[in-house]
Amino acid sequence: MASPLVERLAQLGSSARTAVEDDRGQTTFAALTERALRVRGALLADGGRRGADALANPSSLEGERILLLVPPGAAWVSAFLGVLLAGGIALPLSALYPPAELAWLASDAGVRRLIVGDELAGVAAPIAQGRSVLRVEDLERAAPGPEGALSDIAADDPALLLYTSGTTGKPKGALLTHRNLAVQAELLRAAWGFSEHDALLHALPLHHLHGVVIALMTSLLAGSATRMLPRFDAQRVAAEIARGSVTAFMAVPTMYQRLFEQIDRGGAPGFAAGAGALRLATSGSAALPVTLAERWRDLTGAIPLERFGMTEIGVGLSNPLDPGGRRAGWVGFPLPTVEARITDDAGNASEWAPGDASAWAPGDAPGEAPARPGGAAVARGELWIRGPSVFKGYLGREDATAAAFQDGWFRTGDVAERSSDGRFRLLGRTSVDILKSGGYKLSALEIEEALREHGAIAEVAVIGVPDEAWGERVVAVVVAAPGREAECATGPLRAWAKERLAPYKVPRESIVVPSLPRNAMGKVVKPELVKAIAARGAEGEDPRAG
Numbered sequence: 001m002a003s004p005l006v007e008r009l010a011q012l013g014s015s016a017r018t019a020v021e022d023d024r025g026q027t028t029f030a031a032l033t034e035r036a037l038r039v040r041g042a043l044l045a046d047g048g049r050r051g052a053d054a055l056a057n058p059s060s061l062e063g064e065r066i067l068l069l070v071p072p073g074a075a076w077v078s079a080f081l082g083v084l085l086a087g088g089i090a091l092p093l094s095a096l097y098p099p100a101e102l103a104w105l106a107s108d109a110g111v112r113r114l115i116v117g118d119e120l121a122g123v124a125a126p127i128a129q130g131r132s133v134l135r136v137e138d139l140e141r142a143a144p145g146p147e148g149a150l151s152d153i154a155a156d157d158p159a160l161l162l163y164t165s166g167t168t169g170k171p172k173g174a175l176l177t178h179r180n181l182a183v184q185a186e187l188l189r190a191a192w193g194f195s196e197h198d199a200l201l202h203a204l205p206l207h208h209l210h211g212v213v214i215a216l217m218t219s220l221l222a223g224s225a226t227r228m229l230p231r232f233d234a235q236r237v238a239a240e241i242a243r244g245s246v247t248a249f250m251a252v253p254t255m256y257q258r259l260f261e262q263i264d265r266g267g268a269p270g271f272a273a274g275a276g277a278l279r280l281a282t283s284g285s286a287a288l289p290v291t292l293a294e295r296w297r298d299l300t301g302a303i304p305l306e307r308f309g310m311t312e313i314g315v316g317l318s319n320p321l322d323p324g325g326r327r328a329g330w331v332g333f334p335l336p337t338v339e340a341r342i343t344d345d346a347g348n349a350s351e352w353a354p355g356d357a358s359a360w361a362p363g364d365a366p367g368e369a370p371a372r373p374g375g376a377a378v379a380r381g382e383l384w385i386r387g388p389s390v391f392k393g394y395l396g397r398e399d400a401t402a403a404a405f406q407d408g409w410f411r412t413g414d415v416a417e418r419s420s421d422g423r424f425r426l427l428g429r430t431s432v433d434i435l436k437s438g439g440y441k442l443s444a445l446e447i448e449e450a451l452r453e454h455g456a457i458a459e460v461a462v463i464g465v466p467d468e469a470w471g472e473r474v475v476a477v478v479v480a481a482p483g484r485e486a487e488c489a490t491g492p493l494r495a496w497a498k499e500r501l502a503p504y505k506v507p508r509e510s511i512v513v514p515s516l517p518r519n520a521m522g523k524v525v526k527p528e529l530v531k532a533i534a535a536r537g538a539e540g541e542d543p544r545a546g
């Protein structure tokens with residue numbers, strides 16, 4: 001079967017409507033498609049020129065991973081689509097990553113070519129190391145490349161590689177196929193009522209599912225306009241919303257928190273009217289605190305539409321478009337095509353079939369999806385998901401892919417509860433080592449592994465402490481090598497870690513302790529540490545002391 005994504009892009013390709021608006025101006029679907037086809041042509045021609053690496057098939061990159069370091073905007077989208085249309089796999093990364101982390105990712109993904117925007121040439125330079133660095137501006141001026149071969153791209157060909165942290169030390173590259181992207185975008189278009197009348201305000205990072213797929217692909221494939229900002233900046237976002245030129249906004253809870261701080265500073269004139277006029281405001285990637293949801297409702301008349309997603313499965317559960325059907329603190333119902341299962345501690349499973357697609361027509365709240373025989377009225381346990389939006393596997397990690405699935409179900413590692421009226425809510429994670437800070441998923445083990453390279457650290461435990469602004473705050477609890485306590489204090493440790501880890505993985509605090517609490521097996525009892533450190537914060541002590 002041919003790629004449904006390519007087919008949809010072809011339908012949009014002649015439209016004179018605005019596809020992307022960035023700080024350089026507006027780009028129509030027709031112009032964007034033309035630019036993407038030129039990128040495709042240049043990638044194929046460049047690939048074909050490289051002696052030993054010559055393409056076996058001159059009209060397909062056949063799954064070559066191409067790293068993108070391009071600022072958000074039309075050029076990012078044309079580079080991304082160009083890679084996909086050439087049969088390649090896009091690996092979009094953040095320019096905020098330090099060179100060491102970018103180099104590791106490029107090498108894990110087997111990257112031979114990078115596409116960079118001029119502004120980010122300096123970021124790309126240290127990781128070039130024998131790889132070719134292509135300027136997006138040059139690619140967009142090339143000839144469009146061989147015609148007709150676009151239909152050779154199959155639905156199950158991988159299109160996107162997103163690195164996600166897990167319970168192993170290093171992140172794993174999740175491969176999402178053309179079908180995954182098309183299904184996810186279509187599910188959300190239908191459930192959230194996107195159309196060519198929409199303009200989405202986009203300020204999410206473009207190296208994770210939320211920004212690339214949930215926001216950008218949904219808007220783009222629905223034929224909506226996407227207003228792309230260079231980065232999230234509360235003042236800028238508040239001004240755009242106040243201007244009333246967008247209809248939809250998607251964000252992580254920390255962004256809502258930042259917007260309220262902006263309002264409280266008196267720095268968001270006209271915001272309430274603009275926000276109230278939005279057709280849709282969604283929240284995801286982390287739990288939206290009920291207080292924030294209610295504050296948004298007081299301002300706009302409706303709580304944000306909260307939904308649950310994950311890199312490997314896309315959005316699985318969503319509150320309905322109809323504000324009356326939403327419930328604060330809950331993430332809603334399985335989307336059509338999504339099968340959900342809850343397995344309790346005793347191994348008892350309840351399963352729910354995909355919701356009735358007609359129940360997801362815009363404006364309607366879905367009805368009760370019947371539990372299969374044996375299904376409990378109220379179920380609580382690990383959430384498993386199955387369906388066509390679930391990813392293909394981790395790049396080069398058959399072991400990890402096999403471990404992530406059981407009987408064809410993807411095990412999310414999230415603990416969920418399903419109420420008797422069919423709604424789901426999340427209760428936490430099965431692993432204490434998976435953290436969420438500002439919507440970014442972090443592996444405590446990955447951060448510990450990096451910190452252990454520091455000569456002054458004898459032992460370390462990384463934990464997530466509940467935090468109003470970030471959801472969880474990353475804290476390193478450290479036993480220092482004798483006489484080297486000063487090097488383990490927050491300031492010096494953060495400076496050291498910033499050279500090695502993406503900024504949001506760097507612990508916000510380091511707490512030096514004489515020893516770590518361990519159980520009889522010698523394992524650090526992290527829940528105990530979290531409680532102790534959260535209590536210190538609550539008592540108003542300086543958590544940096546010690």
Ligand code: MLC
Pocket residue numbers: 204205208209210211214232233252254255284285286307308309310311437438439440441470503504505
């Ligand atoms: C930035 N910093 C963070 C951080 N983001 N620290 C911890 N956690 C984070 N999430 C650091 C900065 O590096 C900086 O460090 C300091 O905090 C202050 O930075 P800032 O400029 O105030 O922050 P900002 O750059 O504005 O970032 C905040 C944010 C960002 C909320 C805009 O975190 C963000 O874009 N989050 C979205 C993450 C996301 O898209 N997740 C989706 C995953 S997919 P210093 O040292 O300089 O002070 C997924 C599936 C699904 O989860 O369901 O959606």
Ligand code: AMP
Pocket residue numbers: 164165208209283284285286287288306307308309310311312331412414426429436439440441
């Ligand atoms: P990621 O691996 O970065 O895609 O993050 C996916 C994880 O984010 C999920 O497994 C959940 O733990 C969390 N998540 C996403 N949406 C929500 C939500 N609405 N509420 C709580 N947690 C969420």
